[in-house]
Amino acid sequence: MxxxxxxxxxxxxxxxxxxxxxxxxxxxxxxxxxxxxxxxxxxxxxxxxxxxxxxxxxxxxxxxxxxxxxxxxxxxxxxxxxxxxxxxxxxxxxxxxxxxxxxxxxxxxxxxxxxxxxxxxxxxxxxLVVAGSTALIALRDSVGLAEGERVLVRGAAGGVGTAAVQLAHAMGGHVTALARDRHAEALGALGADVVLDHSTTTPDQIGPFDVIVDTVGSELARYRRRLTKGGRMVTIALSGPALAAIAVSSVHGSRRIRTFSANPGYAVLDDLADHVTSGALRxxxxxxxxxxxxxxxxxxxxxxxxxxxxxxxx
Structure with missing residues (x-):
């Protein structure tokens, strides 16, 4: 073989x-x-x-x-x-x-x-296996997205990002996608309520958000400041600067940056398949x-x- x-x-x-x-x-x-x-x-x-x-x-x-x-x-x-x-x-x-x-x-x-x-x-x-399960664990288990909350997805055009936009929309979130401008129409079709060009949008210009899903790993401290009181942030990018920001967030303030290792077994994959079959995740x-x-x-x-x-x- x-x-x-x-x-x-x-x-x-x-x-x-x-x-x-x-x-x-x-x-x-x-x-x-x-x-x-x-x-x-x-x-x-x-x-x-x-x-x-x-x-x-x-x-x-x-x-x-x-x-x-x-x-x-x-x-x-x-x-x-x-x-x-x-x-x-x-x-x-x-x-x-x-x-x-x-x-x-x-x-x-x-x-x-x-x-x-x-x-x-x-x-x-x-x-969808890794991308979808990562997005599902991030939104459902790590930050516990609730209906009506405002969500920012950084790196929204990537594999995890496109899955996170769709799942956040299906969970009732108001979704802002941060990505390249040329992907705006496609991300809107996937469920993003707002699409912003990452090359011209700074953290200080947007928010506040109840939830931030990060797939990029840079400027986490600046984006963390755009969380509401009680807001949650999760990143899947574990660069050196990202790890430093995660460590600082665990000591200072309530807006902790979470991370996790996506390692789904059959239960998560079963749930993910349900989202695909229902049409919530494409x-x-x-x-x-x-x-x-x-x-x-x-x-x-x-x-x-x-x-x-x-x-x-x-």
Missing amino acids: KAAQITSFGAPDVLRVVEIDRPAPGAGEVLVRVEAASVNGHDTIVRAGGLKMVSGRTFPIGVGLDFTGAVVTTGFGVEDYRAGDRVWGMVHPRQRHTVAGAAEYVVVAADRISPAPAGVSAVEAAS PVVHSVYPLTDIAVAHEAFERGGVLGKHVIAV
């Missing part, structure tokens, strides 16, 4: 698609024939060597956090899935993998998958690449500036 692997830490050109033996599921595991995977920040950080404590320093390292596909076979003790079941899921982000989602087959624990939502293709579903796919072009997909991801997700069709 073909699988994408990291051969050394570095730029996208360290990625290789190689032929290896198909893995077999152990007890409590499922073998999935992968149809699509998406490119996520976690993938590029691992590839660049930013998560060596997790990935280790022994090569090759598998790449691809999420996937959609069909069950091939199950290991001992797995009773909820049968061959042919269509599923989506993700490998564990804090475990080392020599084969991950960007491969023709992947083995995962049965509690890391869930039935894929009906009505969307494998490519479309793959665009996939936003910017581009699709074959597995053999995964390095090109990583390059495109790191350039940024797109609307939605880069997806790998396997």
